[in-house]
Amino acid sequence: MYVTLPNAATDTHRPTPVVMLRSSVPAARSVRRLAAGAHVFREGDAASYIYEVQTGTLRLTRVLENGRRQVIAFALPGDIVGFPNGDLHHTDCDAIGPCEVILHRREALENGEGNPETHRRLLAAALREISAMQDHFMMLARKSATEKVASFLMVLFERTGIREGGISMIELYMKRADIADFLGLTIETVSRTFTQLRNSGIISLHSAQTVIVLDEDRLADASEAA
Amino acid sequence: MYVTLPNAATDTHRPTPVVMLRSSVPAARSVRRLAAGAHVFREGDAASYIYEVQTGTLRLTRVLENGRRQVIAFALPGDIVGFPNGDLHHTDCDAIGPCEVILHRREALENGEGNPETHRRLLAAALREISAMQDHFMMLARKSATEKVASFLMVLFERTGIREGGISMIELYMKRADIADFLGLTIETVSRTFTQLRNSGIISLHSAQTVIVLDEDRLADASEAA
């Protein structure tokens, strides 16, 4: 998942309904269940598979020797991760919570392996990935802390938000540290920004992990530039 | 071109020698010459072609309605740009100086169009692009102004630097504003950082566009964290 721009010309992630997934994936597909915290692959691992998230959330990270870390993306249901560069994976990937992922052999992307439809889907996912990352550049380079956090919540709400009895809520499966490393901020700044959005009456925090969206319009405003 | 990390596990851009390009591109390829400032494509244009830079430098940009701009990448000889998302281009692309680009039909990436070798090359370029952009995230999110500018000069030197009579130099075809929008800084900060590197004796400025690298080791040090 990337925090894209509201006005982006490309609709990067129309969330793929599970039903659609079922029909477009060969019956004999390989599915793996992952416990919370389980790693899918590590930087330097041989890239044998590409992974399609069915349920749960994956986290892609990169680390520098000096400890600085960057969360590249959160992969939500419908997202595809693990595109290789050469023969190796170039990020770490682990499950934030319990997950189900579909495994695609790398060859399915490279030559279709006899299934043109899968080939097309994987290639399209790779190209969509490029576009989404370009949008994400804007975030990291040009947005303020408030804009970043608000954008983050907007995207998360659009993709995994729940409306229930007139209440709009978001479950944050990731920790503050993950959000900070994803947005290029510190934990403290993320926390302060949540507090600020709360004091503004835009959101409410049922718990640290559960966000209630009180005013979607003002959240959208906060995610854009002044 | 992305400013990647020195310690990145992926060698994203082994500069492809022109000779190699020649041999791997079909003889009947389509080449286009571009004048300085000419645009290759604009956001929203139909993506009919993918472009491989042979000579010169291309600039990929994205703009927000409020004027904030992000330079996504500089494309140097050997780089491939214009990967579509859906049927459209999602960035602007123009030539910074006179350029020669090779045109590949979009179908060559999508189905090989009867040439498996070209298909393989384009797909590999797309995957390399993903990896390079992930590295670039580190830059935008986690590096200081000095580290950004030093990294930028390092990459540019590795890819287009000239050693001549014991002198190492870099031609900057792009303006300060382009560098700033690429690194997520302001023009003033980029200029000040150049001055600071000059005062440190790490570089020297023959002109605003010509950088002499006096101390490669210290430039490398400046590009990494403390």
Add this chain to the structure above:
DNA sequence: CGTAAGATTGAATGGCCTCAAGGACAGTGG
């Protein structure tokens, strides 16, 4: 209840930005 991990809040610093002015340089026309 005690411990540990995560989240929040406070105070102070600093790095980058903003606003503003001046300098370098090429192109143009008198």
Add this chain to the structure above:
DNA sequence: CCACTGTCCTTGAGGCCATTCAATCTTACG
């Protein structure tokens, strides 16, 4: 040849936002 002009680059002063360092609060869990 030389002002004139526009563009780009540099430099300065001041302010703000995010960070850093540090302490407290919350929550989960044995």
